[in-house]
Amino acid sequence: MSNFSKFILGRIRGCGYALKGALILIKTEPSIQVQAVIAIIMTALGFYMNITATEWILQTFAIGLVMSIEGLNTTVEAIADFIHPDFHNKIGFIKDIAAGAVFIAAITAVIIGGIIYIPYLS
Numbered sequence: 001m002s003n004f005s006k007f008i009l010g011r012i013r014g015c016g017y018a019l020k021g022a023l024i025l026i027k028t029e030p031s032i033q034v035q036a037v038i039a040i041i042m043t044a045l046g047f048y049m050n051i052t053a054t055e056w057i058l059q060t061f062a063i064g065l066v067m068s069i070e071g072l073n074t075t076v077e078a079i080a081d082f083i084h085p086d087f088h089n090k091i092g093f094i095k096d097i098a099a100g101a102v103f104i105a106a107i108t109a110v111i112i113g114g115i116i117y118i119p120y121l122s
């Protein structure tokens with residue numbers, strides 16, 4: 001098998017692992033499940049309000065931002081619990097700042113949502 005074929009096969013396998021990880025997140029993580037429901041509601045609202053292509057891009061980007069950072073937060077929590085299952089101030093600090101990153105993404109998404117939808121309501 002050529003190096004190129006090996007490269008392509010490796011990338012396809014990598015996509016498979018990534019898809020598996022995304023499905024694990026959606027099946028097992030309550031925060032991601034809530035965000036997925038909000039994403040579906042916002043998508044339905046987008047169709048209902050007939051938002052523009054630019055607004056769709058911003059909304060899709062905001063949804064992806066929040067859900068991907070939540071996934072990374074879950075990863076940080078899992079690593080922290082694996083390397084140090086017991087209570088430790090440093091673990092608490094690590095988990096808090098990872099959660100803080102999700103909070104920043106969520107606030108950003110709310111602001112984007114406000115900028116998109118408030119003009120449609122007035």
Ligand SMILES: Nc1ncnc2c1ncn2[C@@H]1O[C@H](COP(=O)(O)OP(=O)(O)OP(=O)(O)O)[C@@H](O)[C@H]1O
Pocket residue numbers: 031073074077084085086087088089090091092093095096099
């Ligand atoms: N081992 C620990 N040592 C110190 N503090 C911890 C520890 N585990 C959790 N905490 C504290 O509890 C908070 C919640 O942690 P936890 O692992 O329960 O995440 P969570 O809120 O359930 O996150 P998510 O809802 O995203 O799964 C942390 O942000 C941290 O302040």
